[in-house]
Amino acid sequence: EAQVTQNPRYLITVTGKKLTVTCSQNMNHEYMSWYRQDPGLGLRQIYYSMNVEVTDKGDVPEGYKVSRKEKRNFPLILESPSPNQTSLYFCASSSRQTLEQYFGPGTRLTVT
Amino acid sequence: GQQLNQSPQSMFIQEGEDVSMNCTSSSIFNTWLWYKQDPGEGPVLLIALYKAGELTSNGRLTAQFGITRKDSFLNISASIPSDVGIYFCAGQRQGGKLIFGQGTELSVKP
Numbered sequence: 001e002a003q004v005t006q007n008p009r010y011l012i013t014v015t016g017k018k019l020t021v022t023c024s025q026n027m028n029h030e031y032m033s034w035y036r037q038d039p040g041l042g043l044r045q046i047y048y049s050m051n052v053e054v055t056d057k058g059d060v061p062e063g064y065k066v067s068r069k070e071k072r073n074f075p076l077i078l079e080s081p082s083p084n085q086t087s088l089y090f091c092a093s094s095s096r097q098t099l100e101q102y103f104g105p106g107t108r109l110t111v112t
Numbered sequence: 113g114q115q116l117n118q119s120p121q122s123m124f125i126q127e128g129e130d131v132s133m134n135c136t137s138s139s140i141f142n143t144w145l146w147y148k149q150d151p152g153e154g155p156v157l158l159i160a161l162y163k164a165g166e167l168t169s170n171g172r173l174t175a176q177f178g179i180t181r182k183d184s185f186l187n188i189s190a191s192i193p194s195d196v197g198i199y200f201c202a203g204q205r206q207g208g209k210l211i212f213g214q215g216t217e218l219s220v221k222p
Contacts, residue, residue, distance in 0.1 A: 004154075033209075042118075042200065042214040043155070058209065090154050099204055100145060103154030 002027045004104035006091050012110045013081055021076045021107050023091030030096040032074040033058070034066065036087040037106075043090065049074055050096070081111040118201050118213030125191055126221050133199060133216040134185040141203035144177050144184040145210070149198040158199075159186070191220050 004025045013019055025032065033048040035058075045058030049068040063085055065077040074093075078085060088108050092101040118135045125131060135144070143162055147155035159170050161177035161184060168175055174187045184203070188195055201213040 035212075040121075040214065043212040045209060048209060092154075098160070099143065099210060100157055100160050101202075101210060102157070103147075105154050106152075 004091055004093055004102055006104040006107050010108050014112055015082055016080050019078050019081060021089060023074045023104060024072050025093040029093035032093045034076045035090045038087050083111050086111050116203055116211055116213040118216055120216055122217040124219045127191060129191055131188040131191055135201035135213045136183040137203055140181040141205055143204040145202040146175050146186045147200040155200055193220050193222050196220050
């Protein structure tokens with residue numbers, strides 16, 4: 001089954017404790033992206049990657065890092081999480097041609 | 113940065129009614145996409161539009177790519193309770209990233 005998976009689905013952590021949210025897709029897509037969703041703000045792009053070893057900032061990259069060492073994986077790293085990063089996070093992927101993005105199920109992160 | 117204005121922000125309708133929502137931008141887009149997000153899930157693609165003036169249907173859903181390339185609308189006919197969710201528009205420029213609207217939250221009363 002074609003899908004985008006994220007782990008964990010839920011995470012509660014404390015300020016400053018480094019964490020990684022994994023994202024994996026099995027559709028051989030070149031393009032992958034991370035979004036955060038907050039009430040009233042819709043989906044805002046954090047980082048995106050056009051292909052392996054190619055990453056770029058989205059609209060709200062501060063406080064986040066990403067890497068794209070393999071085509072299928074695109075982890076999101078919070079080196080020192082803060083409460084304002086409490087949010088619902090989505091990973092998405094698409095082929096370069098269509099950019100019709102397929103979304104993962106989401107990761108709800110709470111930083112206390 | 114670029115912004116999409118999606119309206120309305122929320123809608124409360126009776127089952128069987130038709131629904132209409134739209135997105136507008138000050139910028140031209142080459143692609144318009146419409147997504148639906150069910151509670152606790154990620155957005156799912158409903159309709160993709162690639163040409164100005166294009167009108168595309170997916171069951172009871174119909175979406176159009178505006179002639180000016182700065183807007184798009186989504187219609188849902190004869191709504192049913194499972195239409196409940198948040199609908200997002202998204203626009204993309206040539207080679208550019210996808211920009212999402214703020215979403216329209218739809219509630220359907222049986």
